[in-house]
Amino acid sequence: MTDTIETSQAVEHPVMPFAGAINQALDIAMELDPKVYLLGEDIAEPSGGVYKVTKGLSTKYGTHRVRKTAISEAAIIGAAVGSAIAGYRPVAEIMMMDFMAVCLDQVTNHAGKIRYMSGGQTPVPMVIRTSAGAGRGFGAQHSELLEAWMIHTPGIKVAMPSTPADAKGLLLTAIFDDDPVLFIEQMMMYWDVKRYGGPVPPGDYRIPFGVADVKREGTDVTLVSYGRQVHDCLATATKLAEEGISCEVVDLRTLVPCDEEAVFRSVHKTKRAVIVHEAVQKCGFGAELSSRIHEELFSELAAPVQRVGGANTPVPYANNLESDFLPQVHDIEAAIRKTL
């Protein structure tokens, strides 16, 4: 564990659900800066968002700052882009990540390129929050993770936290960052306090971008992951520890920028790496990272880097198939064994 996490646990911060930590970060950001405002579908009271993540905020800050929109994702992101250029710090919500496909032009061609195309004159400080992920029986059009699209698009930063504390600290950083940030929240973690809850430091707590967090130290193999799959890596590490296999778990936390140094440092020590993410493995971020590790540490590696990602299929509906689609502990375990 890093200092950050240890410190926060030492003083025993209250355990919160993942969604609660995000709500708190939004609340604090809006309190701190009148230029922060939210827009998206159904985000205002009385419901406070379909997953209740924005609960209470429109009551506290008014519906001019928590703006409920029509089902018009291109209009949502476009409005965020324009107001960001005009000096605001909009936080737009795209209800599920698969819907990014209906507004990707505003994200990639506009949010991502406008700073560059203007020669630096018009930064676009905005956040796109989106919930994502399989495991809920929502089928092929409501379950995808598409971070790779945005990582392949220069100009956009990408964060994907694994714990409530990281979610809060990274979201506050994202909102006050001067670039567009895609902020990915795996829905499975929102309200499941038992599995994904955790202590959250109070107040204006920020975690810098581009700093990975070693969530577990180990010596035999490095597991590199981010988001919910960090928990699967930790579970695998616990399991293999019984056999005396020591796994280090590196949580990237942000993918753009990516703390490659932390990864290299760890792999330099363990000589072995397995990359784990929920997104489809083919052409996912694991491919980039695997290439980078091979490019930099080729002669040090004891075995080729392994990848564990979603199956190369749309997300199936049936429960058993959906489980098989997702990377699971046994898949991670098998990949680790390939490196040993």
Add this chain to the structure above:
Amino acid sequence: MTDTIETSQAVEHPVMPFAGAINQALDIAMELDPKVYLLGEDIAEPSGGVYKVTKGLSTKYGTHRVRKTAISEAAIIGAAVGSAIAGYRPVAEIMMMDFMAVCLDQVTNHAGKIRYMSGGQTPVPMVIRTSAGAGRGFGAQHSELLEAWMIHTPGIKVAMPSTPADAKGLLLTAIFDDDPVLFIEQMMMYWDVKRYGGPVPPGDYRIPFGVADVKREGTDVTLVSYGRQVHDCLATATKLAEEGISCEVVDLRTLVPCDEEAVFRSVHKTKRAVIVHEAVQKCGFGAELSSRIHEELFSELAAPVQRVGGANTPVPYANNLESDFLPQVHDIEAAIRKTL
């Protein structure tokens, strides 16, 4: 050179521009099968498309089969999807690849997933032709290559030819394939007969998907590429041959399916590989391929696989910067030297 190409040259087929070969493939497909129809912006006569690629076809087949649309990319792809399910073989044109971002939902969530979501009942046999690529001073929003997005989306096939003969042979295969195919045409090649023209076999000439073509044989290093960058690889190979460095150039031709076997075969021989594509390097298809090579041939490799792709930036306008953005012969050369 493969047999195919040699054969075709042996009988001295007429040299055609890249765009002409595509026009011919469309013509033949429409002639062969009344279920083939085209739709897209400006594709009908009198202009025959803004790049004249569909010249003559609406006159020959009528405007009911060569359908000029409004500027409504989502409507274009959606219409293609529906009619494909209903038994047609639509060929939709998206004028430039960057515009895929305005209709990506129809491409990935619908064209790409409908076969799967229906349990195989409703195949979606359609082609999306799109022109792409930097080098023409069109700036950041008209120059991108985005094949990685689609390769990361299971259900879509992807072809990206490098020569007029391949363009014709692959397009005919694409049209009669039972899956959605993204067919990428680098605009720089359309009418530049001098640099990109070539002999084209007449008639219903087809090239199967998933069969790479060794465009030049060599022994010291394998250059893996596709599309226009194959020509840059060949130029580099010619240059280095003077120094006695022997490069093999493998042209993938289709990326989904990808002829990994051909790549592995070549790298097994040369022990070294450089992957070259125009798309932004970070999280591009080169990352996937590099990972695959390392995963399969780790112990055989003499050096880590190198990648040469577009810079990690939007495409700049100024001529000198745009050249620097693009992978060039000197970049490929430098990457090769890293492997030696």
Add this chain to the structure above:
Amino acid sequence: MSERPDAPDRDTLLAMFEIQSRIKLCDERFRSLLTSGQIQLIYYSPRGQECISAGWGVHLRPDDYVVTIYRGLHDHLAKGVPLRELWAEFLGRATGTCKGKGGPMHITHPASGLMVTTGIVGSGIPIANGFGIASQLDGTDQVTVVNFGDGASNIGAFHEGLNMAAVWKLPVVFVCQNNLYGEHTPMAMSTGVEFISERAAAYGMPGVTVNGNDPVATWTVMGEAIARARAGEGPTLVEARTYRFYGHLMGDAMEYMDKDERKAAMEADPVVLYREWLLANGHASEGDLAEIEEVITAAIDDAVEFAMNSPFPDAAELYTDVYAEAQQ
């Protein structure tokens, strides 16, 4: 409750009642099994909207096409998707319409003309045009009916789709099932017009608003629009006003809905009122209607049992149907 001179013949009236009852009873079964915890799934109830699908359902031929959305159970049943395969798909079984791989949001059954069910708001609209193009090129008189909500009328795909259909005079009927809410947002808070049908003029297309809880009026309006399309005279936008009895999806706290408004809507349950009207005007006896309901109930019993006893898909199915060939 008085007789309607505009009503269709008895067979049609009873056919509409059959469809409505099938939807209502199916929905009730889903909700009761969900509430009791016997099944678990994301469920978007169509209760309250039965008359609309029945209204177009009785006009369509088996070879006509229907496209719908996640809230689609009523449309699936109106187009004749068989109960067994439908239930099995909702439960993710190998015997489902889509082998359990699509699920409720993606019911597909080409044999009955149910071509696409999409979970992306508005996206079925451009796809429906594709079916219209196919019929137009084939020279048949097939019609495509595409269903979507009031919320969907604010997304770009609606605009592009309606414009294309109008320009090409496609044989498509655009049915906006206006239940006054898109998820948790009342239509007035998101939409610049009072009637979605007003938007038709932006494409030079006829647009009409009908009380979607009035089976006879809905039947009439749908019939006209379908006839127009079948005659090659082009598309129509039909806005059918209705109400969702159970909010957006099962488990919805509905705190954003007006309690009295909902109470009034449920008291004016269109299926119940229609049943009473049929009886009051002598179109059917209590026995006739009870028998229809009993047959449906028995069929649902059978379908539930079939589905519950069906196997989950084989693990290998994860990798099939991605491409025409085996994995690429």
Add this chain to the structure above:
Amino acid sequence: MSERPDAPDRDTLLAMFEIQSRIKLCDERFRSLLTSGQIQLIYYSPRGQECISAGWGVHLRPDDYVVTIYRGLHDHLAKGVPLRELWAEFLGRATGTCKGKGGPMHITHPASGLMVTTGIVGSGIPIANGFGIASQLDGTDQVTVVNFGDGASNIGAFHEGLNMAAVWKLPVVFVCQNNLYGEHTPMAMSTGVEFISERAAAYGMPGVTVNGNDPVATWTVMGEAIARARAGEGPTLVEARTYRFYGHLMGDAMEYMDKDERKAAMEADPVVLYREWLLANGHASEGDLAEIEEVITAAIDDAVEFAMNSPFPDAAELYTDVYAEAQQ
């Protein structure tokens, strides 16, 4: 050619003439340098559309916002983008508005309120709303004018953007510069309505069509729409009808355009007619107008020289401005 009771005061009339002439002369210089091969770039001539930008240009304050498209030279100049930086950007020089990195399709000059130039048809519309939201939240009376073509009115972003602006009463004026063609396609072949302004009703927004080649009428309509927005009364859709003299882009063979139609349009050159009208009605003497033109010509001479003599961007610029910090 008679006097117009609806005309603005002399200063405004001359200010409009100045903008129109600046556009016309700049365009002529671009085309002549392109034709002679002295410069090379993708060039979308705005010739024929000058009155429209002049019409809103004289109403706007420097702190008002403008968003436009690839065919944007006239809008850039009407909003006051300085000639030197503009020319340098068109030629891809380090001294350009965007250091040569954006190019003609992406001219940005916040100092004069030219906020975004986009190459993606329709995409400026939702972005303009963002500026409107900012002004609304700031409580200022700034106005945003967003320009786009007739073709853009068929894309989803148009629909979503106008609906959002209407629902939130944003201070945005939507200016559709209807030049009757989208690339090689005549409007009637792609668009379900005859007048784009008819589409405003789909959002409960006022819509008006004006002859965009009539400077006085255009000035009046723009003034009303801008005043409405400034007063917080919400958005307006203004359709200004006009013509592109030189087709879609430089080099266009224009085989898809009606020869007589184009000839007639060019004979009715709105800048030339306006000049004649100013003279005929004594608003200015030949000397007044010639002087305006001479000043502009000199400024263009200066700008061309400045741009031609400016350096290309430093190679390191490829990697800057991607993120706030150095490369990630």
